[in-house]
Amino acid sequence: MTPDWIAVDWGTTHLRAYAMGPDGVLAEGGSPKGMSALAPGDFEAALLEVIGDWLPAGQMTEVLACGMVGARQGWVEAPYRAVPCAPVARDGLCRVATQDARLDLRIVPGLCQTRPAADVMRGEEVQIAGALAVRPGFDGVICLPGTHSKWVQVSAGEVVSFQTFMTGELFALLSAQSVLRHSIAATGWDAEAFAAAVSETLSRPERLAARLFGLRAAGLVGDQAPETARARLSGLLIGAELAAARPYWLGQAVLLVGSEATCAPYAAALTAQAVPAETLPAGACTIAGLSKLRGT
Amino acid sequence: MTPDWIAVDWGTTHLRAYAMGPDGVLAEGGSPKGMSALAPGDFEAALLEVIGDWLPAGQMTEVLACGMVGARQGWVEAPYRAVPCAPVARDGLCRVATQDARLDLRIVPGLCQTRPAADVMRGEEVQIAGALAVRPGFDGVICLPGTHSKWVQVSAGEVVSFQTFMTGELFALLSAQSVLRHSIAATGWDAEAFAAAVSETLSRPERLAARLFGLRAAGLVGDQAPETARARLSGLLIGAELAAARPYWLGQAVLLVGSEATCAPYAAALTAQAVPAETLPAGACTIAGLSKLRGT
Known part of the structure; x- marks a missing residue:
């Protein structure tokens, strides 16, 4: 199985990943290594534990991750985009440098609001x-x-x-x-x-x-x-x-x-x-x- | 020092005791052995740790205790008195049998209410x-x-x-x-x-x-x-x-x-x-x- 790309939902308490093919999900996996359980240096290993077997050697696979992984206490802080705006945008993605050259990892930023009241989502x-x-x-x-x-x-x-x-x-x-x-x-x-x-x-x-x-x-x-x-x-x-x-x-x-x-x-x-x-x-x-x- | 009686405020997290004389407080003491830290069999020892030295030998000293010590999870359950009523009443006190014959211990019951809404206090x-x-x-x-x-x-x-x-x-x-x-x-x-x-x-x-x-x-x-x-x-x-x-x-x-x-x-x-x-x-x-x- 060689996925076209990998979708990752990485919240405070859980990591969930999906190997994606042309017709949808090829395989899925997860771990309890959420953002709150990890120090910044531990994220890459936690991700590879779940998706490592899906990555073909000698090429980069696009990995798109959302959730608290992009918080200040996460892997890399992906700065909020301010509303009003489209919920997601390709040019807002935060590219993350990794040790493993097979990873082309991008984190989706959350949204922030200053009016009518301060608020955030990730x-x-x-x-x-x-x-x-x-x-x-x-x-x-x-x-x-x-x-x-x-x-x-x-x-x-x-x-x-x-x-x-x-x-x-x-x-x-x-x-x-x-x-x-x-x-x-x-x-x-x-x-x-x-x-x-x-x-x-x-x-x-x-x-x-x-x-x-x-x-x-x-x-x-x-x-x-x-x-x-x-x-x-x-x-x-x-x-x-x-x-x-x-x-x-x-x-x-x-x-x-x-x-x-x-x-x-x-x-x-x-x-x-x-x-x-x-x-x-x-x-x-x-x-x-x-x-x-x-x-x- | 021989107190006339002893006042005890025994809540969920703390025990506080006062040796009382004719003109007020003669001495005070306390411990972190509140109701939630004690099993039913441990209350007497916890009390004596604090007030034992105040008790003269060969006679009983009146000890009046209020608070969560009288809850279902406390030393002895002192059944609630129902409002409307005076906040305290001598004949509502719950007498507790003790190992140490110097103790004449009574626990003050809390109050309960059924109308306009169920409520309790201790x-x-x-x-x-x-x-x-x-x-x-x-x-x-x-x-x-x-x-x-x-x-x-x-x-x-x-x-x-x-x-x-x-x-x-x-x-x-x-x-x-x-x-x-x-x-x-x-x-x-x-x-x-x-x-x-x-x-x-x-x-x-x-x-x-x-x-x-x-x-x-x-x-x-x-x-x-x-x-x-x-x-x-x-x-x-x-x-x-x-x-x-x-x-x-x-x-x-x-x-x-x-x-x-x-x-x-x-x-x-x-x-x-x-x-x-x-x-x-x-x-x-x-x-x-x-x-x-x-x-x-």
């Missing part, structure tokens, strides 16, 4: 480009749920503005490391409790801070099930995100990009607000976005 | 009783800022209702364990940024979720100082607490009980809302509250 810009490749001519709002959810206004092929929410990270911290961990199940769900919590926060966002400890108290004083508490915490936090992101989704159709599991609660919450939401898988969007960046 | 009820001893006849609102802040409606010597906020724990998790840690100083302050953030959340509470990641982005894209980010995070979270606690403080004077450092930002935020706020020190209130529980 990796999602490629998924946005991929979503636009899958839905050519799309104009409107893309939401990428995750550790740091992004809401993105797209028009005429450009990212106009975006906003980041720490919803996924807040859920992880509160459910696993705060006092709420005693009352919250690690798995399980309660769709009704989720919907009620989203609705509560959307209608009374100023009450959010008063609801959180109640998840603990309702397990001590009452008989709230830990699965209900889990769905309710998710609902309160996604409700708070939707309350703050209302200017993005009100009266719009929303394109969700992410894993099915991550997007499903967002789709349910948006549908309950009469907002149509279609989900595109993140992995396919990443590959489609990187494909647009290939050299010709 | 330890603060003693500080409330102490504040009422220091300000006899006080009717109104007491706020006890901390890891889990409490807002308490007091009337005719009884706790009528209360509400817990996870503000201190949220600040600790976000500033030390989330992605914001890269942009937030461990110490330092910016009073102007704090006041602006409180005001922002109070006037637009629905925007809270959109502000948090901005603390990171403003350090990457702009030139926000880490001390400013620290004050701003505190302001956003205390603003969210005040927005949710508005029914407690609106048009009221508030009695703050806690350490000077913990109460100062609350006093500043309330004063900016034209709410008079007086601060009482937590330690003195704990001792005053336990004093009211002594046997006669």
Whole structure:
């Protein structure tokens, strides 16, 4: 197998690589050596562990990488491009010098915004480009749920503005490391409790801070099930995100990009607000976005 | 030195004890053996390490202990008393059998509430009783800022209702364990940024979720100082607490009980809302509250 090029999605905690042929993915591989686990000098070896066998001797193979690998704490800092701009651009790529002469490696820069509020993204810009490749001519709002959810206004092929929410990270911290961990199940769900919590926060966002400890108290004083508490915490936090992101989704159709599991609660919450939401898988969007960046 | 009795404040992370004489504190001591560091069988030894030397041989000394020592994961579970009720009551004390015959140990139960929302407290009820001893006849609102802040409606010597906020724990998790840690100083302050953030959340509470990641982005894209980010995070979270606690403080004077450092930002935020706020020190209130529980 000799790939035409290699697509790499290199985030904070994971590295995922795809050997690409004329008809799509020939092979894929990965490792837990994300950006946060590596010092600058360790990135090349971590990459070769995963893709080394795919590289033919005596020639260079184009490798396009996106995500936190291009952060200040990553392999090489790929300076942000400022919105409004196309989500990705070939001439924005950051070329990286490598020891192994078979690598023609380029890192995709993230996007930054100074107005209306300071914000940054790294990796999602490629998924946005991929979503636009899958839905050519799309104009409107893309939401990428995750550790740091992004809401993105797209028009005429450009990212106009975006906003980041720490919803996924807040859920992880509160459910696993705060006092709420005693009352919250690690798995399980309660769709009704989720919907009620989203609705509560959307209608009374100023009450959010008063609801959180109640998840603990309702397990001590009452008989709230830990699965209900889990769905309710998710609902309160996604409700708070939707309350703050209302200017993005009100009266719009929303394109969700992410894993099915991550997007499903967002789709349910948006549908309950009469907002149509279609989900595109993140992995396919990443590959489609990187494909647009290939050299010709 | 032979104390008349011993006051013990035994929380999640610390044990603090006071040898009490007719005119107040004769001696004090402490250890880092809080409830979370101890198995049920280890509590007596941990207590004797601190107070053993104060106990005369051949007689029993009354020891009154409050805080998480009485939680389900503590030494002995002291069942909650339900509000409305006086903050403490002698006949609610939970007597604990000990190996050492010199100990006459009683644990103060916490308070619970089922309406208007499930809530619990352990330890603060003693500080409330102490504040009422220091300000006899006080009717109104007491706020006890901390890891889990409490807002308490007091009337005719009884706790009528209360509400817990996870503000201190949220600040600790976000500033030390989330992605914001890269942009937030461990110490330092910016009073102007704090006041602006409180005001922002109070006037637009629905925007809270959109502000948090901005603390990171403003350090990457702009030139926000880490001390400013620290004050701003505190302001956003205390603003969210005040927005949710508005029914407690609106048009009221508030009695703050806690350490000077913990109460100062609350006093500043309330004063900016034209709410008079007086601060009482937590330690003195704990001792005053336990004093009211002594046997006669």
